[in-house]
Amino acid sequence: MPTSARVARLGDAAIEVVARDGLRGLTHRAVDSEAGLPAGSTSYYARTRGALVELTFGRIVELDVEHTELDVDHSAPDVDELALALADLLHHSITAGRSRTLARYELALEADRRPGLRAVYDRGGARLRDRAAEVVVSLGSDAPRRHAAMLVAWFDGMLFDAVAGAGPVLTRAELVECARDMLRACGGRA
Incomplete structure (x- = not known):
């Protein structure tokens, strides 16, 4: 091997x-x-x-970046298509990717106490935020940095609430609707 x-x-x-x-x-x-x-x-x-710990977190970041490739046409973005892709990503993170999500939460807290791990965590987060910015720019956002931050916070909040919070686990259809609403708030047209 x-x-x-x-x-x-x-x-x-x-x-x-x-x-x-x-x-x-x-x-x-x-x-x-x-x-x-x-x-x-x-x-x-x-x-x-x-x-x-660093090997573990490095693998999480590698898998996160790999799994956040949205299978959509970025040249002609469609809110419904993007909403479906985001909902699928969120649903996967809640279900099949649950172990990685739980491990990421454990390591996120550890990163706050370890500067070396914090740097790895921040680099991975920056890559994901860059992807979010590409999405909102493709939708016509007039404030991509702010809208990307909103999109990431929404995604992280939905994920935390479903996996570690007290909230219900939404159905895939409900996640699509939520994603559509968020994308519209971030500059996407109906």
Whole structure:
């Protein structure tokens, strides 16, 4: 297995460990076990616990960037098409991507206490905000920075409320309607 594939496998396993057991459960041994690899495999790639936390978060950012590619025509954006794509992304993050979402929340709080992790977190967040700005610009926003911030805050709030908050998990159809409303507020035309 190539190094990058092995690191990705370890990162995926670490995400599952953090989602299930929290950061306290994130150990080299737990990741080895989750990945189905021999003892010592994780420590070869991440010698310290800090390095293991960074490997985990790096994998989350990599997957987030990969999964935020919206399959839409950016040259002729359509609010309904974008709303469907955003709702699908949100629905995936609530359901199939729930482990990554939970692990991201755990690590977001840790990033507030660790400057090195904070830098990784902020770089990943900037990439996602840039994508949000591209979306609102394509819709004709007259205030892309503000509208991108609104769109990201809406997405994050809906996600948190469904996964860790007290709110209900909305249906896919309800998420589409919410996304459509938000996109219209961010410069999208009906």
